[in-house]
Amino acid sequence: MTRRFKVGIIGCGHIFDAYARLSRVFAPIDIVACADIDQLAANRRASQYGLTSLGVSELLAESGIDAVINLTNPASHATITDAALSAGKHTYSEKPLALAMADAHHLIDLAMRNGLGLAAAPDTFLGGAHQAARGLIDAGRLGTIKAGSAHFMNHGMEAWHPNPFPYYQAGAGPVLDMGPYYVTVLVSLLGPVKRVASLATTFFDEREVTAEGPNQGTIVAVATPTNSQSLIDFHSGAQVHFSTSYDVWGHGHVNPIELHGTEASLMLPDPNYFAGGLEIIDANGRSPIDTQDAPFGIPNWREPRGALIGNYRGLGLADMLDGIANGRAARASGDLALHVLEVLLAIIRSAERGQFIEIESTIERPEPLDIETARRLKAVDAPAEFLSVQ
Structure with a gap:
């Protein structure tokens, strides 16, 4: 029988809905409480999902909570994760793990000293497609x-x-915001990164908020590069060109990720999502590969603009908790998040210095998600629209 862990969420903002709703998919996760620096926000989320609303310090002090999901803003990730680990809670953080390497190393050391689980988003590489x-x-x-x-x-x-x-x-921009999805998937497929080189620029000094809400019509001052071109050199010998931008009006890159080998090329879907088809191209031509039969490969989530995607956020947390119960390492581990963070910070630093940056950390590729573990992670009573393990 799968062990269930009592979980509290700190941070009740935009991404809260996905974690709260999708927690019903996963057998190890039982979300019981939430907290936020804005108590009214915590109260609203608690009422919406039938949770207990607590202050941040109250949630961390609650002996009945085994684990914390850190959904605060990136600048607060390291502080809140430190507090959760110091309070004896297994911790899963949204990306990035931290904004500085010293903080990331500290968190990993703290988790190890306290015998606690530490993992971080993104966990999309565990989805059916990748x-x-x-x-x-x-x-x-x-x-x-x-x-x-x-x-x-x-x-x-x-x-x-x-x-x-x-x-x-x-501390943000497209490199640290969306880069974790791409680099995490690439590291899970190709192994650790050896060095990076990059260039960066900014198209616009200001942006106007046109989204509905209280900020509509206000101006955002841009304080970080919003367009970069990087070359990532892997220890395996693979070399990957990586583009990130908040500035382009449109582009013709149909495949978010392409990998080219001596025997074939592989086209991969958006690493921000868990599902999607593959296409392999070799001497025999092009062959599409449907991945919906793979664990967590069925599109299950309707986006506000109507697209049906695969969304299983929380899979990395469930895998971490299952690993704690069964004495194995988390796949979306803190060590993986640290290596990815170093790569992303090196991309930013390379553009500033105009030189290759060597990557000091290394990481073994996470173990593939086997069908036995995937079945153990899935809740028996998961809503039909969320089922993906046959």
Whole structure:
């Protein structure tokens, strides 16, 4: 029988809904309480989902809570995760784990000293699409991967996000906001990064918020580069061109990620999502690969603009908790998050210095998500629209 952990969420903002709703998918997760620096926000979320509303210090002191999900703003991630680990709680943080390497190292050391689980988003690499890609790579279908490309390019989020201000401040921008999804998937497929080089620029000094809400019509001052071009050199020998931008009006990059090997090329879907099809191209032509039969591969979530996507946020937390119960490491581990953070900070630093930056940390690729574990993670009574493990 799967052990269930009592979980509290700190941070009741935009992403709270996904974690609260999707927690019903996962057998190890039992969300019981929430907290926020804004007590009214915590009260609203508690009423919405039938939770107990607490102050942040009250939630951390609550002996009945085993684990914390840290959904605060990125600048607060390290502080809140430190407080949760110091209070004896297993902790899962939204990305990035921290904004400075010293803080990330401290959190990993603190979790280890206290014998606690520490993991971090993104966990999308555990979804059906990218786990299917992992299977193809491990089976040798691509041969030796030599090159690749990854693209995140749009015109910012002020047209849809009610509070876009943090995304344009130092410590954010597209590299630290969306970069974790891409680099985490790439590391899970290709292994650790050796060095990076990049260039960066900013198209606009100010952005106007057009999204509905109290900030509509206000001006956002841009304090970080919003467009970068990077080259990521992996220890495996693969070299990947990585573009991130909040500035482009449109682009022709159909595949968010492409990997090119000596035997075949592989087209991968958006690493911000858990599901999606693959396409392999070799001497025999193009072959689409449906990944909906893979664990957590069924599209299950309707976006506000109507798109049906695969959304299983919380899968990394469930995997961490299952690992705690069964004596194994989390796949979306703190060590993985630290390595990805170093790569992203190096991309920013390389653009500032105009030189290659060597990556000091390393990481073993996370173990693939096997079907036995996937079945154990899925709640027996998960809502039908959320089922994805056959």
